[in-house]
Amino acid sequence: MLLDGAFRALLLPPVLLLLLVVISGSSSVIVPPPTNLSVSCKNLNVIASWEFSRQQPPTVFSVHIGRTVVSSVINTTDHQYNLTRYIWPDEISYMDNFYVTVTAVQGSSQSKPVQSKTFSFNTMKTTDITCKLDFPPVDLKWTDSGATVSFRNPFHVYSLRADDPSTAEVVFKASTYPSVGSSKIYSNKWKCTAKEEICKLDVSFPDGVEKCVTLDGTLSDSKNVGEIEFGKVERICVDKPAEDLLVLLAVLMSIAVLIIGVIIVCVCLTRAWTMETGKDLPHPLVLSP
Structure with a gap:
C-alpha cells in the first residue's frame, strides 16, 4: 500500500509537486502579527507600542x-517606537x-501588518485619538489696575515653526471662580500671535469673587484652519493681593511711628526730670584762699 501511494505521488505533474513543496515549506515559517498596538501622546511626546x-x-x-x-518606514527590534520627531x-x-x-x-518571512x-493634535481632523x-x-500678578495673567508663548516654549508667525496665534481664556452662593463665572478672552514672546491678559475680579x-x-495655524487644544489649567491664585499688602504696610508703619513717638516722649521726659532734679541739689561750697 505504501509503495502504491509513493508510486501515485510520482505520477503527479511536476508543477503540482513544486506547489506542494512550497506550501509545506512556507507553513513552517508563519510569523504571527504583533498584538495590542497602541499610540499614546503626552504633551509633545508620541509613542507607539505593541506586544509580540x-x-x-x-x-x-x-x-x-x-x-x-x-x-515614513523604520525598523526596530524594540516593542515601541518614539514618533515625536515625525510629528513636529x-x-x-x-x-x-x-x-x-x-x-x-x-528573515525572509513576515507577518500581516x-x-x-488614527490620531492627531489637530481638533479639526476626524480621528480616533485627539492629543493635547x-x-x-502661568504667572498671575496684581498691578495698580487689577491682575495680569502672563505666560511664555507656546510657539516659543515648544519651538513650533509657523508658516506665517504674524497670523498663527494662541487664543486663551481666563475664567474666575463664582462667588459664594452664585454660579456665575466671569471670563476674559485674548490672543497673541506667534511673533510675541510673552502672552498677557488683564483680568478683573468682581466683588465677592475669589482671586483665582x-x-x-x-493654538491655531497660519491659515486658522487647524487648531491644537491645550489642557486646562486649574485654579491659579494670587498668594497675597496687593491691597492686603498695602494695608499691612500701613499698619506696620503706624506701629513704627507710634513706637518712635513713645521713645521720643520718654527721652524728653527723662531729660526734663534730670534737669529739674539737678536744680534742687545743694551747690558745692567754694572757699577763697
Missing part, C-alpha cells in the same frame, strides 16, 4: 508611519493626522 508573543528566531519590526502628505518638524506636520502599522519580520487607531499640549507655566482663575486655550 514569540522572539525566536530574532524578530525585526517594520514600523510604517502614515499621514496625509508623506509616510513643521506646521503641515503637526496639524496633520497620523496612523501606524507594524509588521513582524523574521497591524494598524493603530500642556499649557505653559482657570485657563484654557488653543
